[in-house]
Amino acid sequence: MSQPNEKTGHELNGNGSRWTGFSTTAVHGGEDRQKAHDALTDAIVCASTFSFENTQSVIDFIEQDQQRGEYGRYGNPSDMVVERKLAAIEGAEDGILFSSGMAALVTLLMAKLSAGDEIVFFDQCYHRSREFCAKYLARYGVITKQVKTGDYAAMANAVTDKTKMLVSESPTNPHLSVIDLEKFVEIGRRFKVETLIDATLATPYNLRPIAAGVDYVLHSATKYLGGHNDLLAGVVLGCRAKLEDVRSLRGVLGGVNSPHNCYLLQRGLKTFELRMQRHNENGQRVAEFLAGHPAVAKVLYPGLPDHPDHQLAVRTMRGFGGLVTFFVKDPDWQAAARVVDGCRMARIGPSLGGVETLIEQPYVMSYFKYSPADRARFGIPDNMIRLACGVENAEDIIADLDQALRG
Amino acid sequence: MHFRTKAIHVGNPTDSTTGAVVPPIYVASTFVMQEAGKPQEYDYSRSGNPTRGNFETTIAALEGGVRGLAFASGMAASHCATMLLESGQHVIAGTDIYGGTYRLLHKICSRSGISVTLADTTNLDNLESSLRPETRMLWLETPGNPLMSITDLAAAARWAKAHGLLTVVDNTFATPVLTRPLELGIDIVVHSATKYLGGHSDLLGGAMVVSDAELGQRLYYTQNATGGVMSPWDSFLASRGLKTLELRVREQSRSALEVAKYLAQHPRVGRVLYPGLPDHPGHELATKQMQGGYGAMLSFEVQGDLAQAKRLVESTHLFRLAVSLGAVESLIEQPATMSHASYDRADRLKFGITDSLVRLSVGLEHPEDLIQDLELAISQL
Numbered sequence: 001m002s003q004p005n006e007k008t009g010h011e012l013n014g015n016g017s018r019w020t021g022f023s024t025t026a027v028h029g030g031e032d033r034q035k036a037h038d039a040l041t042d043a044i045v046c047a048s049t050f051s052f053e054n055t056q057s058v059i060d061f062i063e064q065d066q067q068r069g070e071y072g073r074y075g076n077p078s079d080m081v082v083e084r085k086l087a088a089i090e091g092a093e094d095g096i097l098f099s100s101g102m103a104a105l106v107t108l109l110m111a112k113l114s115a116g117d118e119i120v121f122f123d124q125c126y127h128r129s130r131e132f133c134a135k136y137l138a139r140y141g142v143i144t145k146q147v148k149t150g151d152y153a154a155m156a157n158a159v160t161d162k163t164k165m166l167v168s169e170s171p172t173n174p175h176l177s178v179i180d181l182e183k184f185v186e187i188g189r190r191f192k193v194e195t196l197i198d199a200t201l202a203t204p205y206n207l208r209p210i211a212a213g214v215d216y217v218l219h220s221a222t223k224y225l226g227g228h229n230d231l232l233a234g235v236v237l238g239c240r241a242k243l244e245d246v247r248s249l250r251g252v253l254g255g256v257n258s259p260h261n262c263y264l265l266q267r268g269l270k271t272f273e274l275r276m277q278r279h280n281e282n283g284q285r286v287a288e289f290l291a292g293h294p295a296v297a298k299v300l301y302p303g304l305p306d307h308p309d310h311q312l313a314v315r316t317m318r319g320f321g322g323l324v325t326f327f328v329k330d331p332d333w334q335a336a337a338r339v340v341d342g343c344r345m346a347r348i349g350p351s352l353g354g355v356e357t358l359i360e361q362p363y364v365m366s367y368f369k370y371s372p373a374d375r376a377r378f379g380i381p382d383n384m385i386r387l388a389c390g391v392e393n394a395e396d397i398i399a400d401l402d403q404a405l406r407g
Numbered sequence: 408m409h410f411r412t413k414a415i416h417v418g419n420p421t422d423s424t425t426g427a428v429v430p431p432i433y434v435a436s437t438f439v440m441q442e443a444g445k446p447q448e449y450d451y452s453r454s455g456n457p458t459r460g461n462f463e464t465t466i467a468a469l470e471g472g473v474r475g476l477a478f479a480s481g482m483a484a485s486h487c488a489t490m491l492l493e494s495g496q497h498v499i500a501g502t503d504i505y506g507g508t509y510r511l512l513h514k515i516c517s518r519s520g521i522s523v524t525l526a527d528t529t530n531l532d533n534l535e536s537s538l539r540p541e542t543r544m545l546w547l548e549t550p551g552n553p554l555m556s557i558t559d560l561a562a563a564a565r566w567a568k569a570h571g572l573l574t575v576v577d578n579t580f581a582t583p584v585l586t587r588p589l590e591l592g593i594d595i596v597v598h599s600a601t602k603y604l605g606g607h608s609d610l611l612g613g614a615m616v617v618s619d620a621e622l623g624q625r626l627y628y629t630q631n632a633t634g635g636v637m638s639p640w641d642s643f644l645a646s647r648g649l650k651t652l653e654l655r656v657r658e659q660s661r662s663a664l665e666v667a668k669y670l671a672q673h674p675r676v677g678r679v680l681y682p683g684l685p686d687h688p689g690h691e692l693a694t695k696q697m698q699g700g701y702g703a704m705l706s707f708e709v710q711g712d713l714a715q716a717k718r719l720v721e722s723t724h725l726f727r728l729a730v731s732l733g734a735v736e737s738l739i740e741q742p743a744t745m746s747h748a749s750y751d752r753a754d755r756l757k758f759g760i761t762d763s764l765v766r767l768s769v770g771l772e773h774p775e776d777l778i779q780d781l782e783l784a785i786s787q788l
């Protein structure tokens with residue numbers, strides 16, 4: 001849990017000691033104790049701009065580097081309180097909120113990389129993150145090297161004196177490989193290269209990358225942090241000094257989140273622990289059900305004993321989340337499509353981490369226009385299904401899948 | 408479908424025009440007609456609004472009723488129920504009810520010539536002695552407010568039916584997670600949706616659910632005629648709140664039991680009123696009537712007077728001093744000066760709402776953090 005802030009009293013409990021409960025931090029962390037008009041909950045500050053009393057106060061603001069509102073793109077009370085809360089939950093010194101996970105990734109990488117720099121990526125990842133690095137960063141002369149997920153020797157070998165960042169997701173999307181953060185961080189330290197983990201699928205409830213020594217943690221807050229499939233948001237967390245240039249670049253590029261959205265995210269975070277407990281429980285139960293189902297060839301879930309990273313996952317994670325990837329026995333893509341179409345409760349859609357269960361076939365949803373060779377390279381077989389368990393009762397999710405799998 | 412699954416899916420259809428997983432917020436105050444005087448599903452937002460309608464559908468499913476109505480506040484819902492009564496008629500209500508309901512019945516309904524008798528509804532014999540020929544309605548709250556008294560709803564409903572009375576239960580404290588009065592034979596359920604249904608201290612709302620369609624239609628007519636409807640924005644937030652209702656209520660109830668046990672053994676605490684404690688007079692009934700939890704509200708008496716209780720409620724840190732309840736944030740208050748200040752003092756004392764009574768609404772914080780907070784505050788008395 002983050003240090004109490006002397007000035008504002010955020011995080012302090014009555015004793016001056018820290019809270020013990022995760023939910024206590026989720027409910028109260030980062031918030032001012034006494035708010036405007038004594039309101040119990042934070043106001044939604046919609047102002048796009050903030051006024052000054054007179055010219056002198058503008059000059060004071062500039063000369064004294066005062067902490068106050070100026071213009072919405074540089075920060076707004078409704079996004080700052082969420083940044084503080086997310087930092088408290090993550091155990092990070094600072095956090096910067098963005099309009100989406102992609103805006104967070106893009107701004108971070110643009111802030112940290114220049115022409116001629118290199119980054120090394122583990123190859124299993126959200127396809128848009130890969131696309132941004134391979135297609136767009138390349139145009140600015142940044143070179144992305146992809147190595148096989150979990151091959152730490154290959155990652156170390158790929159590092160050159162131009163390498164500026166090591167990047168991975170954990171667990172990876174949609175393969176749910178779990179990264180050994182100790183080994184990952186060790187490579188970064190050995191070569192003095194910064195490390196970034198996209199922990200969207202793990203969340204700070206299940207994984208603590210900052211404690212493992214990772215420099216930057218990124219989340220698509222659209223997923224579990226928001227949790228209700230009703231907002232887009234992204235966040236980068238880390239130490240304040242390293243985030244300063246990212247914050248200034250956000251002010252230039254403008255991928256800030258809206259005050260209304262920020263409030264919904266703040267509200268969603270209050271039930272974060274409860275929702276994660278259910279996502280973890282549902283993910284595990286559904287994975288076990290699928291593993292025993294005659295129509296299913298294979299299940300990828302870190303909580304299953306036959307998952308290649310099971311031991312690592314058990315050692316380093318509190319739970320394994322709601323995402324379950326599985327393969328139907330019939331290799332024809334239309335067989336998997338029939339299972340997806342046969343679901344009555346789970347809805348067909350991209351995204352994950354909300355209270356509603358979602359299901360999709362990665363080949364169709366995200367890789368339909370890729371060549372078979374590329375799909376093979378990225379490990380997306382036709383019969384793969386990605387299920388994002390919501391927080392409904394596990395029995396209902398299982399019954400729905402069961403009838404869909406029976407056809 | 409299980410409760411939590413219903414809370415997430417019933418009344419939350421995928422948007423047919425865009426495929427949106429979360430239904431849009433329809434802020435329109437009015438709806439265009441194709442033909443004069445022949446509206447489609449909606450014509451004007453006071454009469455019906457898609458976003459409000461979604462919330463009404465969900466809460467009706469969760470309470471096991473056929474019709475839900477959403478109001479601008481809990482009091483607007485309660486008032487709508489009392490508008491079923493006419494001048495000259497009589498209501499029996501529990502003694503342990505929300506102060507605002509006491510005020511509505513005694514100070515507002517009385518102006519229309521409706522009279523009220525308060526009775527301790529934990530013992531149904533008291534109903535018999537309060538019954539008059541003109542009695543038409545029985546108003547119940549269980550657990551009661553602020554004493555957490557437990558009323559046997561099935562028995563009360565049977566008794567009321569036999570005497571031709573309409574029954575209303577304010578189910579704000581128990582929520583449909585723990586008690587579903589309609590399934591026990593009650594006619595009308597009302598809620599302050601401001602509390603657990605919304606759950607995040609960020610909306611005002613009321614809800615009403617009935618299991619009889621004709622009664623629902625009468626209440627809808629009154630709602631539309633008098634206009635205390637829930638706004639689309641609040642309806643959206645309330646629907647969002649329902650999705651985590653079961654998680655919150657179960658977790659908060661578990662924490663409340665821990666807090667109650669802690670207080671019960673504290674030497675400087677007098678009575679602890681929580682139906683989950685074995686020595687609570689309603690414990691056995693609550694175990695039967697409430698499903699898997701005793702709620703997250705509790706009251707206790709500190710040793711001392713009004714001033715001591717006042718000092719206590721002013722010195723906790725996580726428990727914030729505020730009226731209202733049922734949200735993720737824990738709250739503390741003194742009924743004598745706050746939630747039940749609208750009772751006449753004599754009635755307050757008669758019904759056991761003493762000056763040293765303190766009421767807690769246990770939120771989502773870790774119970775150890777809450778207990779530590781109380782420990783510190785009590786030790787400073």
Ligand SMILES: Cc1ncc(COP(=O)(O)O)c(C=O)c1O
Pocket residue numbers: 100101102103126129169173198200201219220221222232233234351
């Ligand atoms: C692991 C991961 N990272 C990043 C993103 C991008 O986030 P957003 O959709 O909020 O831009 C996503 C999802 O879309 C994701 O699954």
Ligand SMILES: Cc1ncc(COP(=O)(O)O)c(C=O)c1O
Pocket residue numbers: 480481482483505507508548552577579580598599600601611612613731
């Ligand atoms: C049990 C109960 N019923 C009704 C109400 C009134 O609801 P509202 O404040 O939403 O009008 C309240 C709270 O204020 C309450 O605690």
